[in-house]
Amino acid sequence: MADDRFHVYDTTLRDGAQQEGLNLTVADKLSIARHLDSLGVGFIEGGWPGANPKDTEFFRRAQTELDLKHAQLAAFGATRRAGMKAADDPLVAALRESGAPVVTLVAKSHDRHVELALRTTLDENLAMIRDTVSHLKAEGQRVFLDAEHFFDGFASNPAYALEVLRTAAEAGADVIALCDTNGGMLPDELADVVYEAVQTSARVGIHCHDDTGCAVANTLAAVKAGATHVQGCANGYGERSGNANLFTVVANLQLKRGFDLVPSAALADMTRIAHAITEVTNVTPNSHAPYVGMSAFAHKAGLHASAIKVDPNLYQHIDPAAVGNDMRMLVSDMAGRASVELKGRELGYQLTPEISKELVDRVKDLEAKGYTFEAADASFELLLRDTLKGERRRHFEVESWRVIVERTKGGELVSEATVKLHAKGERIVATGEGNGPVNALDKAVRLGLEKLYPELAEVELIDFKVRILEGTHGTDAVTRVLITTSDATGEWATVGVDENIIDASWQALEQAVTYGLLRAGREP
Numbered sequence: 001m002a003d004d005r006f007h008v009y010d011t012t013l014r015d016g017a018q019q020e021g022l023n024l025t026v027a028d029k030l031s032i033a034r035h036l037d038s039l040g041v042g043f044i045e046g047g048w049p050g051a052n053p054k055d056t057e058f059f060r061r062a063q064t065e066l067d068l069k070h071a072q073l074a075a076f077g078a079t080r081r082a083g084m085k086a087a088d089d090p091l092v093a094a095l096r097e098s099g100a101p102v103v104t105l106v107a108k109s110h111d112r113h114v115e116l117a118l119r120t121t122l123d124e125n126l127a128m129i130r131d132t133v134s135h136l137k138a139e140g141q142r143v144f145l146d147a148e149h150f151f152d153g154f155a156s157n158p159a160y161a162l163e164v165l166r167t168a169a170e171a172g173a174d175v176i177a178l179c180d181t182n183g184g185m186l187p188d189e190l191a192d193v194v195y196e197a198v199q200t201s202a203r204v205g206i207h208c209h210d211d212t213g214c215a216v217a218n219t220l221a222a223v224k225a226g227a228t229h230v231q232g233c234a235n236g237y238g239e240r241s242g243n244a245n246l247f248t249v250v251a252n253l254q255l256k257r258g259f260d261l262v263p264s265a266a267l268a269d270m271t272r273i274a275h276a277i278t279e280v281t282n283v284t285p286n287s288h289a290p291y292v293g294m295s296a297f298a299h300k301a302g303l304h305a306s307a308i309k310v311d312p313n314l315y316q317h318i319d320p321a322a323v324g325n326d327m328r329m330l331v332s333d334m335a336g337r338a339s340v341e342l343k344g345r346e347l348g349y350q351l352t353p354e355i356s357k358e359l360v361d362r363v364k365d366l367e368a369k370g371y372t373f374e375a376a377d378a379s380f381e382l383l384l385r386d387t388l389k390g391e392r393r394r395h396f397e398v399e400s401w402r403v404i405v406e407r408t409k410g411g412e413l414v415s416e417a418t419v420k421l422h423a424k425g426e427r428i429v430a431t432g433e434g435n436g437p438v439n440a441l442d443k444a445v446r447l448g449l450e451k452l453y454p455e456l457a458e459v460e461l462i463d464f465k466v467r468i469l470e471g472t473h474g475t476d477a478v479t480r481v482l483i484t485t486s487d488a489t490g491e492w493a494t495v496g497v498d499e500n501i502i503d504a505s506w507q508a509l510e511q512a513v514t515y516g517l518l519r520a521g522r523e524p
């Protein structure tokens with residue numbers, strides 16, 4: 001178990017799940033919990049048992065299906081209702097019976113919320129906190145308290161906000177997390193309030209929302225002011241602008257402030273974990289996310305590239321390997337030979353100056369026609385291989401292809417594609433049907449080649465982007481198609497450009513299949 005002196009507390013499964021469009025099944029939650037545990041967080045808040053049947057089921061299944069190595073599960077719930085005993089409140093009973101070693105109680109700390117939302121007296125609110133904390137504690141659970149709207153409450157009635165803190169601590173709550181529930185705070189003023197709270201001698205934690213774009217900065221400021229428990233969500237998930245991104249918080253504290261929060265090997269796996277969680281949530285990963293984003297260590301300008309070749313540390317704030325990310329060079333017409341050489345080296349090729357020059361010329365020429373290699377690493381690598389070998393070698397040659405789009409009498413649109421290919425001395429004719437022309441072509445190609453290359457069964461087209469590029473210098477507008485393809489171990493992107501959208505798609509598709517075969521170890 002993690003060191004108890006400083007807590008990394010994840011609330012993805014409860015607060016993060018409030019994000020618009022996020023809908024997690026119990027199986028999804030179990031899977032995310034495993035990923036978070038592999039990162040080494042100390043606490044995983046699983047949800048609100050009793051109030052939400054899915055969360056009750058999560059805690060039930062977690063007992064047999066989760067084998068957590070680092071983390072402890074926390075059940076979230078409210079203090080008892082006004083005017084009854086904690087021991088008699090069915091919602092408190094659900095927390096008791098959740099099987100979670102930790103209960104995090106949410107309580108009001110803003111006087112006006114007590115009166116207007118809870119509709120009870122300030123004294124009764126304190127009694128509810130005292131009674132619920134001491135009851136659960138006596139029943140053998142560790143209790144944390146989320147002081148809701150703490151910062152707004154402190155502004156409205158500081159004496160009462162601090163009284164909530166003292167009451168919870170005296171009743172036996174181990175941590176009182178101060179919540180910036182509305183997310184409106186800025187780091188300097190937040191730090192002042194945290195400092196005041198720390199003076200009560202209660203152990204203070206911090207829970208921030210990102211409505212001012214300062215959730216991570218606020219969390220760090222709170223730690224500096226004495227908080228020893230940080231809450232956040234994977235990938236910054238959460239309602240409105242999200243919660244503090246736990247990955248950014250952990251990386252900052254560990255790499256910049258010297259905290260020993262998670263094992264270094266786990267931190268070095270953080271980029272993979274962050275992306276694995278996006279697979280479960282089905283939320284497109286933010287490529288600009290600090291530390292773990294695809295672009296977090298990507299460089300574009302040619303001037304940078306030549307210096308990076310000399311010393312990569314001149315242009316990056318940490319070694320990307322510390323968080324499992326990579327320095328990536330974007331191949332673009334802004335970049336010169338240095339970045340092409342570097343990109344080649346990143347891909348595992350040693351390029352002579354002559355080859356680099358030829359490659360730069362080809363890239364510039366193609367980019368002038370509308371290609372982009374920044375987002376199409378696989379196309380760049382194919383171009384590089386062709387340049388190195390001085391010829392274009394492929395696993396299959398294309399004789400012809402054809403695609404028909406038909407609107408049936410019933411109003412349904414169906415596409416049918418026929419491809420004629422030559423591979424391993426065979427002539428292959430294959431037909432595929434799909435919901436669109438590109439889908440049909442993709443199916444036809446893979447159907448035709450699968451007998452010769454069974455590994456293509458694993459290859460799948462996962463994303464398709466189309467952009468119309470304005471014509472320049474009297475040329476017509478062209479269409480650029482970017483295709484992302486995946487197999488069991490990763491994904492790659494290819495690009496095609498043509499005046500005709502189907503032909504542009506075909507180019508990207510052909511490269512996608514070729515690259516997939518190279519990944520599988522098939523040399524043409």
Ligand SMILES: [Zn+2]
Nearest residue numbers: 015181207209
């Ligand atoms: Zn929250």
